[in-house]
Amino acid sequence: MKLLLRSLVLSALCAITVHAEYAPMPPAAPPYYRVRYEASQAPDGLIFPVSYTVWIPPGVKTLRGIIVHQHGCGEGSCKSGITAAFDLQWQALARKHECALLGPAYEQPEKAICSMWCDPRNGSEQAFLHALSDLGAQSHHPELATVPWALWGHSGGANWVGNMLVMHPDRIAAAWLRSGTPRISPRDGSPATPAEIPAAACAVPTICNLGTREGVTVKDPRFGGLWPNVEKFFTDFRGKGGLVGVAVDPNTSHDCGNSRYLAIPWFDACLTARLPDRAGDGKLKPMPTDGAWLAPLLGDAAQPAAKFTGDAKAAVWLPNERVAKAWAEYEKDGNVSDSTPPPAPTEVKLTGNELTWSAQADLESGIAGFVIERDGKELARLPEKPPTRLIGRAIFQTNGYSDSPAFPLAEMRFTDSSSASGEKHTYSVIAINSVGLTSAPAKTSP
Structure with missing residues (x-):
């Protein structure tokens, strides 16, 4: 009966047409690289096509690790994964480490049934490992296949991250589970069951992150049942001594x-502590x-572990004071403060009346936009129009919904249509981070 059910499930899934052009993709020219695999027909293979895009920080000779930004279930969330490697703030974290x-x-x-990829046992584990090897060869960074992972996942992606934590704890520097927990989903269509947490996973710093309307204080009609699963996972994991919050x-x-404003400093602390000193080392x-x-x-105040008087095995675990203070801010109003200005833009160039530049994001607060100055006076701000639908800070x-940039990607480009032909001007570009702090101006050459 189980074999028949499995056959029916796989037949139904494979009958769903998946086109080669699933969605437009940004070009993947260096420092970006991409591989794509068609759906597998193997009994244990991945039944969906998949692409993997990687960004390699320019100038890095040997990588120390990989940060994986894993989208959730559904066609919209899957398409959001196409731009994940192009996210400037997550790139700032990757560059630092x-x-x-x-x-x-x-x-x-x-x-289609999401568990056919978000449970790695259903083929996505082997596709992921294959991609690391192929991308390593393509980018001339063969260490991609062996260096440690920092895993972030949303919804079904959190299920994937949690399952990888169960399956590969020795390879994972840190794991962030937004709105999901590890569950085993058999290919034959049997009901999903919670994954058993091995002792080795207890050494991996982990965060369970969710919205209050996912059953904590409010039961959203669609997602209100998530909190009981998260609470059980946390209780079991922490009870075994897991470093989980x-x-x-x-x-x-x-x-x-606004979860990225806590996730990025949390990963920063974990990667600083755990990555090997020698680049390319996997231990x-x-x-x-x-x-x-x-x-x-469910509290909003943390203490040094030595001063905590409650049950430590039932308490939220946080790696250090800096992260604990950011966590307390996030718990209270969903924001994390920042007092440091963003880096100044670079490579400001004027071609005709078109201005272009490059910019690295502020690690803590990203990039909210840019001020364009002409001859020392403000001329314009980018973006010129606020987004019609806002997720978190502008x-x-x-x-987007799944913490990835919107497509098509915003360009660092401005055309001065008010400049008359033959006029000579000096332009400056100033970066603004998401808490409103500004960088030093970066000027065009005279």
Whole structure:
């Protein structure tokens, strides 16, 4: 009976047409690289096509790790994975730690069964490992196949991250699960069951992140049942000594909101502590626990672990004071403060009346936009129009539901249509981060 059911499930899934052009993709010229695999016909293969796009920080000779930004279920979320590797703020994190930034995009049709990719046992594990090897060869960074992973996932992507944590704890530096938990989903269509947490996973710093309307304080009609699953996963994991915390966004349901402003400093702390000193090495360092902070579950105030008087095995675990303070801010209003200005733009060039430039994002607060000055006076601001639908803070790349930039990608380009032919001007570009702080101006050459 199980074999018949499995055959029917796979036949139905394979009958769904998946076109080669699933969605438009940004070009993948260096420092970007891409591989794409068609759906597998093997009994244990991935039944959906998938593409993997990786960004390699320019100038890095040997990588120290890979940051994976894994989208969720449904056609819209899957398409958001196409731009994940182009996200400027996540690139800032990757650049700091000499890591690659990888964005998978599973080509799952809207009505197909998500677990056929978000449980890695159903073929996405082997596709992911294959991609690391192929991308390593393509980019001349063969260490992509062996360096550690930092895994971020949303919804079904959190299921994928949690399952990879269960399956490969020795390879994972840190794991962030937004709105999902690890569940085993058999290919034969049997009901999903919670994944058993191995002892080795307890050494991996992990965060369960969800919106308050996912059953914490409000039961959203669609996602309100998530909190019981997260609570059980956290309780079991923490009870075994796992280095796991919970962060509740007070403003959202299933969308990612402003979670990146906590996730990125949290990953920053974990990667600083755990990545090997020698680039290319695959052996992670143990996560230090002497500077950890603890907080009551669903609380908003943390203390140094040595001063915590509650049950430590039921408390939210946070890696250090800096992250604990950011976590407390996030718990209260969904924001994280920042007092540091963004880096100044670079490569400001004028060709005719068209101005172009490059910019690296502020690690803590990203890029909200740019001020264009002409002869020392403000001429324009980019973006010129605010997005019609806002997820989290307004940023230059227009963050989406699944924490990825909108397509087509925003360009660092401005045309001065008010400049008359033959006029000579000096232009400056100023970056603004998402808390409103500005960079030093970067000028065109005289």
